Amino acid sequence: MTQPSTSLPRIAVIGGGPAGLMAAETLLQAGVTVDVFDAMPSPGRKFLLAGVGGMNITHSEAQDAFYRRYGPRQAALAPMLDAFNADALRAWVHGLGIETFVGSSGKVFPREMKAAPLLRAWLARLREAGMQLHVRHRWQGWQADGSLRFVTPDGEACWQGDAVILALGGGSWAKLGSDGRWVPLLAERGVDIAPLQAANCGFERPWSEHFATKFAGAALKGVTLSFVDACGQPCSRRGEFVLTASGVEGNLIYAFSAAIRDAIARDGQATVWLDLLPDRSPERLLAELQRGRGAASLANHLRKQCGLDGAKAGLLRELLDKDSFTDMATLAKAIKALPLTLYTARPLDEAISTAGGVRFEALDEYGMLRAVPGTFCAGEMLDWEAPTGGYLLTACFASGKAAAHGALHWLATTTCHSRK
Numbered sequence: 387m388t389q390p391s392t393s394l395p396r397i398a399v400i401g402g403g404p405a406g407l408m409a410a411e412t413l414l415q416a417g418v419t420v421d422v423f424d425a426m427p428s429p430g431r432k433f434l435l436a437g438v439g440g441m442n443i444t445h446s447e448a449q450d451a452f453y454r455r456y457g458p459r460q461a462a463l464a465p466m467l468d469a470f471n472a473d474a475l476r477a478w479v480h481g482l483g484i485e486t487f488v489g490s491s492g493k494v495f496p497r498e499m500k501a502a503p504l505l506r507a508w509l510a511r512l513r514e515a516g517m518q519l520h521v522r523h524r525w526q527g528w529q530a531d532g533s534l535r536f537v538t539p540d541g542e543a544c545w546q547g548d549a550v551i552l553a554l555g556g557g558s559w560a561k562l563g564s565d566g567r568w569v570p571l572l573a574e575r576g577v578d579i580a581p582l583q584a585a586n587c588g589f590e591r592p593w594s595e596h597f598a599t600k601f602a603g604a605a606l607k608g609v610t611l612s613f614v615d616a617c618g619q620p621c622s623r624r625g626e627f628v629l630t631a632s633g634v635e636g637n638l639i640y641a642f643s644a645a646i647r648d649a650i651a652r653d654g655q656a657t658v659w660l661d662l663l664p665d666r667s668p669e670r671l672l673a674e675l676q677r678g679r680g681a682a683s684l685a686n687h688l689r690k691q692c693g694l695d696g697a698k699a700g701l702l703r704e705l706l707d708k709d710s711f712t713d714m715a716t717l718a719k720a721i722k723a724l725p726l727t728l729y730t731a732r733p734l735d736e737a738i739s740t741a742g743g744v745r746f747e748a749l750d751e752y753g754m755l756r757a758v759p760g761t762f763c764a765g766e767m768l769d770w771e772a773p774t775g776g777y778l779l780t781a782c783f784a785s786g787k788a789a790a791h792g793a794l795h796w797l798a799t800t801t802c803h804s805r806k
Contacts, residue, residue: 394419395797396547398534400525402429403563404779405765406553407508408786409793413551414515416794421545422517423536424563425524430505431562432555436779441501443479443486444472444494444776455777457644459770462746466784469791472776475783482507493776525554527571548800549760549793553786556740556766557582564740568767576757578748584737585771586778587643588635589650589728597704602631604697610661611638612723615645616652624664629697633728641773644741647731660724662698668722675714684711694721701726739778741771752792753785760796764789 395418399410402424410420422429436442445452452472456463476486476494484504485497496504513519523543526535533546557566566582573579607626614620627636639646642658649656663671671692679687689695694702703711705724710716734740744763748756755761764785772778 395549396421397549397551397793397797398423398545398547399551399553400424400534401553401555401563401765401767402426402519402521403553403555403765403782404430404433405782405786405789406551407512408783409551409553409764409790410517411508411512411515412787412790413793414512414517416790418794418797420517421520421547422512423520423523423525423534423545425522426563427521429509429519429521430501432559432564433505433779434501435559435562436501440499441496441504442493442774442776442779443496443504444475444780446472446488446492446494452777455772455775456770456781457772459746463770463781463784466788467781470784470787472780475780478783479504482511491775525568525571527574549762549796551762551764551786551789551793552767553763553765553789554767556743557734558584558737558740560735564766566734566740572744572755572758575755577755578745580742580745580769582734582740582742583647584731584734585643585647585741586640586738586774587647587736588630588633588639588732589643589646589656590633590730590732591726591728593629593632594704597700598631601629601697601700604629604700605636606660606662606697606701608664609638609698610664611642612659612661613642613645613656616648621645629701633732634726635732637774640738643731643773644771646728647741650729650731655727655729657725657727660701660726662702662721662724663692663694666692668718671721672715672718675718692721738774739771740766741769743767743769745769752795753789754792754796760800762789762792762796 397413397418397420399406399420399422402422406422410422413420453460453464479486482504486494487497488494523536523538526537529535529544533544536543554568555564558564569579605626605628610622610624612620612622623641625638627634627638646656674691677691685699688699706720710720744767746769750756753762765782772781
């Protein structure tokens with residue numbers, strides 16, 4: 387690999403997703419020469435996929451609530467988010483010429499609801515600023531002399547510079563570049579890494595063949611899911627999720643996925659409770675069910691009296707025994723609190739995001755790996771997780787900027803030392 391001669395510091399950014407590109411932009415603004423390496427034929431593959439169904443860039447909720455979305459890692463991420471929060475991210479998007487709006491849920495979207503225009507504008511600005519982009523370069527660790535090793539279509543290549551920022555993603559969506567192959571490369575250097583786990587993922591439970599055939603792909607809308615966490619604290623949220631051939635997935639499930647996953651790891655299973663008709667009080671529902679149905683079937687009775695039909699009625703049938711349908715008081719209680727037991731998270735490669743990764747304890751206060759001086763980490767490869775809704779992207783952008791500032795501090799520090 388030919389490297390132009392320059393007196394400017396050179397930093398490699400490995401990973402062309404949001405965290406890596408934000409790190410590159412921050413470095414370029416500081417006058418540093420930046421080489422971005424990505425294993426895929428083009429950068430931002432997972433970012434583009436996230437925008438297929440409507441690009442959710444961040445969230446407009448109050449800061450305290452926003453920060454709580456990061457759970458146990460809130461304290462570690464807070465300084466990064468303080469420096470580049472949701473408002474700053476939105477202003478940055480506007481600077482690319484992309485308008486945004488706040489949806490009814492509080493989520494913030496680009497006006498066109500797509501990631502591609504944003505990425506195109508961003509890459510154009512980065513190239514104009516001097517970014518050197520190297521695609522189809524898969525990082526393979528370090529040579530004995532400390533230079534970076536890459537496998538390329540033309541064979542092995544090496545790169546030598548002043549610092550490195552790793553923004554390699556997690557372990558989900560391997561076909562888009564986030565495959566977790568970096569884990570052994572850092573582990574052999576003594577970096578403390580929490581095992582990668584699925585986050586924002588679906589879960590499995592066995593359905594009957596009849597139910598799976600009839601309702602796989604059906605959405606349950608306007609339901610409330612409740613769960614009791616490991617500390618005994620109940621939590622509830624209203625939304626929707628999707629029935630799959632082997633279990634459940636969707637936004638309402640993703641919101642609880644970390645707690646469900648941890649409960650399964652601890653107990654072998656996790657039970658959530660569904661209120662299929664959250665707008666009806668238990669008293670009203672019972673009164674409706676107790677009305678005489680004459681010759682009408684129970685299915686028609688449920689549909690006419692309380693509007694329960696389709697996938698909701700099917701799920702009720704699937705999870706309750708026959709005796710529960712003969713007693714209206716029991717049936718009413720089940721509709722308001724239907725137990726759904728889940729047993730296994732779907733495979734890591736199907737997850738929207740990844741939990742686990744480089745522990746923050748393995749980094750110094752500037753985001754540098756204690757075991758590998760001059761190497762910084764950003765994005766989803768760090769040990770944090772968050773629900774969907776803009777929180778994942780916001781933290782990726784913020785951590786990329788933080789890693790860049792850490793690398794700039796390292797350059798300033800090492801330059802000062804070399805002058806002495």
